Amino acid sequence: MSRRFVLLAVLFNVCLIASNLFETKIFTAGALTLTGGLLIFPISYIINDCLTEIWGFRQARFVIWTAFIMNLFVVGVAQLVRILPSAPFWDGQEHFDYIFNADLRITIASMLAFICGSLVNSMIMDKMHRAAPEGKGFGWRAIVSTLGGESLDSIIFFPIAFWPVGIRKIILLMVTQIILKTLYEIVILPVTSAFV
Secondary structure (H helix, E strand, C coil): CCHHHHHHHHHHHHHHHHHHHHCCCEEEECCEEEEHHHHCHHHHHHHHHHHHHHHCHHHHHHHHHHHHHHHHHHHHHHHHHHHCCCCCCCCCHHHHHHHHCCCHHHHHHHHHHHHHHHHHHHHHHHHHHHHCHHHCCHHHHHHHHHHHHHHHHHHHHHHHHCHHHCHHHHHHHHHHHHHHHHHHHHHHHHHHHHHC
């Protein structure tokens, strides 16, 4: 394995774990309602595109499954740490629980959405790459694969994770996230293309 592959694999894992920690924060930007994960999760799709484009679907799939397992590991260890008795002088348990108390519904939604969306993103990228003459059209592949993967991710995640907020808000969250994450891909595309 090359150093670049290892670096991208590690960064992919960090992006997934961090985005899951940030996803529970809901904020507004003007008229938009967004989740904190939006700031970092799209980077995982950009890395996924690079991995698939350079090393192929098989290697990208390995990194995706590794990230899935590492995320599961972090969730499990966080639950273990939560139940450890607090030191008598420490008053942060409530705040720690608020961040790391894994809501089972959100955890399942996140894990399922990630694995499905990331694999679909990589499969689309790989199939388009194989069909492209001499590997041309990376930008188009990156956008289409992100749109496909992010759409599936949002269609799975938001209805399961945010069901209590109502279908109208869920649809608005899904559409907003899909559009913004795809725009994120488009804006960063010159950097991604230069790396590839």
